[in-house]
Amino acid sequence: MNPAKALGPAILTFIAYIVFSGSVSGYDLITGAAIAVITGILVSDFLVTDTRKSLDIRRLGWLIAYAFYYLTIAELKSHLSFAPKVLSGRIRPGVVEVRTHLKTEYGMVTLANSITNTPGTATVDIDPEKQVLYVHWLWVESEDREGVREKIAKPFETFIKHIFEGGEQA
């Protein structure tokens, strides 16, 4: 057991405990901390593979920046572009293969969920070995490999790379 490895999951547990309890009395802080320590130790091997990455404050900064970008700009752009298509009923659907540069499990899953949660695109399946996502697209704009990546994955990939990958120089 590695205490540093357990720190990330413990903080997540503590936040969940306090938010769910809806109170910050001394009792909640003490019981929350106790539960967080136990849970952190129990799930750290299950959740964390790279301790240094899990405690990197710059990666957390990128995560917050990405959340802000995603929930405001990315969602708005995607809604504006797909709302007219949905309302008019003029769609050109198809499943495309998206090649990604992301390698890690968390990175690829974040990309897959980011694609699914914006209107117009939904990740159907993911192949971690081939680094490929299969995405259902409501309006297939492009069919060549680079065009698809540019349209679907590129806006998210840069952020996700900073959050989960590139451990060497960080």
Add this chain to the structure above:
Amino acid sequence: MSGVRKVASAVALLAIVAALSLGAAAGGMGPFFDGIRSLGAFYLSTAPPQIAELVLGPSYRGLSSYSPEVVTSIVWDYRGLDTYFETAVFFLAIIGAVAIYRGIEEPVLRRPASGLSPIVRAVTKFLIPINIAVAASIALHGHLTPGGGFQAGAALAVAPIIVIVVFSRRYLLERGVTKLKALFFRSAGLIGIALVVLIPVIWSVISGEWAWVMQNQWKPGAEAFSYPAYLGGALISGSIWFLNLFEFLAVSFGFTILFLLISIDEDTVRSCMIRGGEECDRY
């Protein structure tokens, strides 16, 4: 089913619902009681500590369980013995399942545990600690807010069943969640409950003063014994806090045992039960 028949059955169902609602609204279920019945009023006016301390006189304060959550007060204090034996029934059921499945072990397969897609697996990993936090919060606030040990145990039992569905039964076993460990923690929870129930009696034997089985706060006629209502300034409602905690442990691991057992491959179970065989006689 043809379209006409579908419409006909929908109309028939709607007619039954409408007739029942009409009957109930017309007073078919007896007169509606508008207000609080005397028994409810008694619990509401004695259980919470604020009322016990400010409103009730010294001679009535001993009727309080010092918990603002009146339902939990009833479940673990006013009718505590009932809950104690309910818990016993639930655990006899689990012991029954363990006895039926005794000696049945799934052969270890050579192929790796795969489970659902990487997306589901990665997201599930993050849900596990959040699940534990929520369940623990329900248990540790059982004396303050709706919930308590049993509900928290059921909430925590979501974690093993999700891991079994999303990953596999073997994945759970490989991470150390085994039947033996679950039995150990379940038994620890049960022993904890029994101890909390019997401590007043043990104390009574030692001190020679009167105390009741499963007594929480001091009672008229048994004033000498009382579980602490506060611990370091925080309200813990005496025995209720401990009972919730141990019930949480016992129920969550009780369910974990059941999930581990019922997720064994059906053919393995059947062949072990009918034919026995070497791989089925581990114990």
